[in-house]
Amino acid sequence: QSVLTQPPSVSGAPGQRVTISCTGSSSNIGARYDAHWYQRLPGTAPKLLIYANTNRPSGVSDRFSGSKTGTSASLAITGLQAEDEADYYCQSYDSSLNYWVFGGGTKLTVL
Amino acid sequence: EVQLVQSGAEVKKPGESLKISCKGSGYSFSNYWIGWVRQMPGKGLEWMGIIYPGDSDTRYRPSFEGQVTISADKSISTAYLQWSSLKASDTAMYYCARHVSLTGSNYYMDVWGKGTTVTVSS
Numbered sequence: 001q002s003v004l005t006q007p008p009s010v011s012g013a014p015g016q017r018v019t020i021s022c023t024g025s026s027s028n029i030g031a032r033y034d035a036h037w038y039q040r041l042p043g044t045a046p047k048l049l050i051y052a053n054t055n056r057p058s059g060v061s062d063r064f065s066g067s068k069t070g071t072s073a074s075l076a077i078t079g080l081q082a083e084d085e086a087d088y089y090c091q092s093y094d095s096s097l098n099y100w101v102f103g104g105g106t107k108l109t110v111l
Numbered sequence: 112e113v114q115l116v117q118s119g120a121e122v123k124k125p126g127e128s129l130k131i132s133c134k135g136s137g138y139s140f141s142n143y144w145i146g147w148v149r150q151m152p153g154k155g156l157e158w159m160g161i162i163y164p165g166d167s168d169t170r171y172r173p174s175f176e177g178q179v180t181i182s183a184d185k186s187i188s189t190a191y192l193q194w195s196s197l198k199a200s201d202t203a204m205y206y207c208a209r210h211v212s213l214t215g216s217n218y219y220m221d222v223w224g225k226g227t228t229v230t231v232s233s
Contacts, residue, residue: 048222
């Protein structure tokens with residue numbers, strides 16, 4: 001059981017907007033630690049999608065955006081495409097555990 | 112281009128030892144933390160530990176301490192994850208990932224290796 005809680009699955013039709021939540025606590029996202037997001041396409045390694053809550057690395061589509069409020073972070077995907085079907089993970093640092101943590105992951109299905 | 116290239120898939124028997132590798136290129140290997148992440152079959156990502164190749168400073172998630180050893184050889188830009196006695200429960204995909212610091216312990220993982228599959232079965 002991770003200290004960062006994500007919904008196990010979300011789904012949406014092509015063209016729609018979906019959001020994935022990542023709920024933490026006062027020892028991780030709610031503290032001074034940022035949330036970061038990764039996309040793991042089937043059969044591939046994780047890829048950095050969003051860092052420091054809201055920042056996209058070069059080459060990542062602007063259809064992906066991140067936000068942080070209080071002890072939670074969210075990933076939004078607009079203009080959903082079939083190629084977005086993947087597992088998405090949030091990540092932060094936990095000062096109570098003293099190590100880096102991932103959320104349990106969310107499987108996105110494009111209907 | 113910054114890359115992490117991992118060693119190939121391994122099939123081992125319980126009790127055997129194993130060392131897998133992760134070779135960095137395209138950047139100053141000594142100056143970035145490199146970490147290992149486990150993904151067991153059908154499960155999520157688990158952070159295992161990291162090493163700073165410049166001085167071999169190493170940190171472990173408590174549940175992995177004593178179970179694995181993380182090391183690095185900065186002269187050949189390579190990090191390692193090793194087991195002295197494998198168990199069936201070590202069967203998983205193992206990724207290495209470069210850790211980038213924002214401030215303090217605020218790190219993210221910007222470059223990942225493709226992963227090494229480890230299968231432990233009698």
